[in-house]
Amino acid sequence: MNTHADQKHAIRTRGLNLWYGDFQALFDVNLGIERGLITSMIGPSGCGKSTFLRSVNRINERLGYVRIEGRIDVLDQNVYDPTVELVQVRKQVGMVFQRPNPLPISIRDNVIFGHRVHNKGKKASAAEEDEIVEQALRQVLLWDKVKDRLKHKGTELSLEEQQKLCIARLLPVKPEVLLMDEPCSALDPKGTEAVEELIWELKGKYTILIVTHNMAQARRASEKCIFMLLGKVVEYGDTDALFLTPKESQTADYIEGRYG
């Protein structure tokens, strides 16, 4: 365990190496993702950015043939420690997927699902639940649109609204970290704009890590930016600085579109 508490970083990796079978996807990644900031990860396909994201909440290991060395501290605790309860990790680290995946139940049930799962035994009253649902939906700027049809299925919403709903359902359990894996790539430009706006709205309340293919999006919607290439971190810094005055030539070549 750490002797000094790391208050600055929500996610901290040390010597992180990851293999899919014989293929090494991450090479010695040492990253500190700062609390309360929006950090984006960019890089060409196969650079390991999604792999990194998916190892933070340990969703990768379901594949079975994944091997990991090094450590990932989330909120100052190694999530790969054998004493760690996965359910507690998932509570602190919410994940938003590329393709919106609301559950085929009502909007209200979608939002309250996580809360119910984590509060078994002491069931909240309907009024309390209403309160939680409203708060979460307000936070994702969806309340006014759906307040009259909370009983409708989550899957009936537009893609943009579905994605917002998927973010909303993470909030009632009060996570510290939100992981977003290409959250806008299934959306049209208008939906993308709306979701980016929402991400910006959540700034400061959560530590947000976004993986994106879209460089313009990283530039618009993040404060810190990580550029990865072939499983290694090439550059990490303030988003503006990284795009305006990249330190590494590989970064410059990528953001100027010479490859990727």
Add this chain to the structure above:
Amino acid sequence: MFEASELNLRNKRTESLYRTLFLVMTLLLILPVLLILGTLIVKGASAISWEFLFGYPKDGMTAGGIFPALVGTIWLVSVALLVSVPLGVAAAIYLNEYAGENWFTRIINLAIINLAGVPSIVHALFGVGAFVIFFGFGTSILAASLTLAIMTLPVVIVSTRESLRAVPMAFREACWNMGATRWQTIRRVVLPNAVPGILTGVILEVSRTTGETAPIMFTGAAFFLPFLPESVFDQTMALSLHLFVVSTQVPNVPENLPYGVALVLIGMVLLMNSLSIALRMYLRGKKKW
């Protein structure tokens, strides 16, 4: 420039030849179904009456009704369902939601496939050995239904697993990532969405069980009983066996009687099948994702 060449014309003739050939084959397939149904209706309809459905057999089974057999079949099928559905659904849930891809599950899958391929008469003999003699249930509804249940278990497992598989993986991932356990995910999301498919499988199982004769004739179905069964430890008559008996074992049966029995039997099966199709269409229409 664009007119058909000799080769084009020849290809076209071959094309239409094959098309017709396949069409004829398909039509030949449905011919037996139509013939069977037609024969049964023509020859058996005159036997069907209120008294036939709700009366007891009379005059050494050459007259009267089929009520005890009808009731017996309902007993047999219901008890079989009570056993095979919970067992089959549980096994399917384990195989699809919990088990990984390894030698163990491959062996189980192989066993299920083989179980489906075992001839019904072998199931019957197994039923006699296991349920009638070893467990001491005697020839009874319980023994017969257990035999039927084991025989139809593969159908339930396979159809349930297919409907579980049809529930998109994204739903499970969404749940797991909110910290839900496998069981919470299954109960709240996977099962509710798989129910239409599971029900369809169950109804198909019912229709198959209704017609089975071999597995029940040594384990619980009786030649003739003048009363209705009162518990699962009683013997009972059954429609399928009754059909066999009146068509081959009893002398001087009027010609329309076996056809009538067959018509009732096939009517029950068709009713079940159409119910299953209707249910599937209804529930599919409601589903949206």
